[in-house]
Amino acid sequence: MxxxxxxxxxxxxxxxxxxxxxxxxxxxxREGERRRRQRRWQSRTLASLAACCASFVLLVNASPAFASAVYQVPVLGDLARVVTVTEYSIADGERLIDVRLPAVEDTGHSDLEQRINTEIQTRIDAVLAEAQARAEETKEAFVATGGDPDEFMPVIIDVDYEVKCRNDQYLSFVIFKTETKASAYTEFFCYNIDLETGTDLTLQDMLGPNYKEIANQVIREEIARRSQDPDNVYFDGTDGIQGFQSIAADQPFYINEAGNPVVVFEKYEIAPGYMGQQEFEIPVPQA
Amino acid sequence: MKLQPPDIRRLLADYIVSHQEDFYRLAFSYVKNRDAALDVVQESIVKALAKADTLREPAYLRTWFYRILLNESMNHFRRLSRILPLEDLEQQSAPAGRDPGERLDLYDAIDRLDLKEQAVIRLRFFEDMKLEEIARATGANLNTVKSRLYKALKKLRDMTGEDLRDE
Structure with missing residues (x-):
């Protein structure tokens, strides 16, 4: 040499x-071995379940800063086995991206798995493609306005997930993508899937035919309660900004540990931006 | 040769224990901080063990592990660079080769390459990997590795003024 x-x-x-x-x-x-066992145990649990429901909420958050790092999305939960199907990282002048895409396995419903997995893949691909285009645009604009290309801070994208519920009835998880850039926006993609039938699970399935009234009532009371704290501000019609009226038929939600749907509102949707994303748990009515 | 998962895991654990110092050195060469390097090594091992079942081919064990280790090292380095004040960074990675009279030591010059070029150089010359292995360890294709190596060597020549042929 x-x-x-x-x-x-x-x-x-x-x-x-x-x-x-x-x-x-x-x-x-030791820690690595412990995590691996946990995963294996989780997959066996799921296989034995007669019926379970999956709710998949994909939340996309974008917020200010520059570089782009997509975080790994490892195991989804105790009940379903999730494997990494795609793994790559990109780091160049425009972006820092690290992607690990999950897929669900061993749910006992191959059609369902295929559908969820394709959806995750397509969603994340599209989201990353958009983020990439935005990163390039931002850099072009930065250079066009006299910035030194070497000083451009790459866009960082973070993709992570959180398991919201895993019991013998439901599997619910939220994937969020955080893009750090000069302006912020939030986007949600929601899938709520009944593992037993392989069909979409809706708020109506969980709350009954009066789901809108039930949810709206809870949300209005909760907004009133939270508003007692002067730090919490919701839009209420003053300044011409309409406040909360009613949930939409396709309002995003996930299922929490108690098995109740939690309705999610995007940042800016019903409250000023600093309030962030707003969540409301809607207790399932006892039959 | 295909092995059963328990054998692969034992192989992996043995490999990790016997090469832990190499991992530490590589992590340290990126993060330049002892505690951070220990963190990187630990985090890489946890990840590797947790996904040990995805490793099917024992022949690829080394490059498979290095890929995780490199990812962790680079991610950690980026996190650090975001936390450090701008002035510190500018001082650290100060004007590379702007003064033609200034000659850097090769070891220091490597730190001024971009992260992926650093990886190629360190794996090639410090870990004695073949180009094919570097390609697997960095997740790039062979031609990309070749051109990265070529570009990195050229930059290093400019910075050090040394003749650095890859023999």
Whole structure:
């Protein structure tokens, strides 16, 4: 090998190895094994379920800053086995993207799996393509206005998920994508799927035919309660901005641990931007 | 050769324990901080073990693990760069090669390459990987690796003024 590289290699190899490394590695091995078992156990649980429901809510958040990092989306939950189907990262002058796309397995409904998986894939692909186009536009605009291309901060995109409910009835998870850039917007894509029948699960399925009245009532009371705190502001019709009227027929929701639907409103939808995304749990009426 | 998952996992754990110092050095070369490097190594191991079942081919074990380790190292580096004040960063990665009279030591010059070029150089010269292995470890195709190596060597030549042929 070239002598200069040999020197550099010697310097590289001379880095002091901290004495804690042994311990750090051993504990990481245990933790990794624990997580792997957890996943396997989860997949077996699901296989034994006669009926369960999945609710899939995809939330897209975009907020200010620059670089683009998509976070890994690992296991979805205890009940369904989720495997990583696509994994890649992109880092260049415009974006920092790291993508790991999940897919559901072993639900006992191959049509359903295929549909959910295709939907996740298509959704995230489209969302990333858009983010990418925006990143390029932003950079062009930055350079066109006299910015040094080398100083452009790449757009960072974060994709992560949270399991909202996993019991023997429902599987509900939310995927969110955070794009950090100069202006913010939020977008939700919702899928609520009944694993037993392989069809979409709606608020009506969960709350009954009067689902709108039930949900609206709860939301109005909750807005009134939260508004007692002067820090919480909801649009109420003053300044010509219409406040909460009624949920839409296709209002996004996920299912929480208690098995109740939680209705989600986008940032700006019913309250000023600083209030962020607003969520309301709607208790399922006892039959 | 195909192995059963428990064998693969044992192989993986053995490999990790016996090469932990290499992992630490590579992580350290990115994050330049002992605690951060330990974090990167730990996080990579946890991820690798948790997805051990996706590793089917023992021959790819090393490059499979390095891919996780590189991703973690680069992500950590980016997070750090976002937290550090701009001035600090500018000082650190100060004008590379702007002064033609200034000659850098090769080891320091490598830090000024972009993250993926750093990966190619370190895997090639410090970990003695073949180009095909580097391609697997970085998730790039072979031609991309070749052109990255070529570009990186050219930059290093400019920065150090040394003749750096890859023999």
């Amino acid at each position: 070239n002598e200069k590289f040999q020197d550099a290699k010697n310097r590289y190899r001379s880095a002091d190895i901290p004495p804690e490394l042994d311990f750090a590695v051993a504990s990481a091995l």
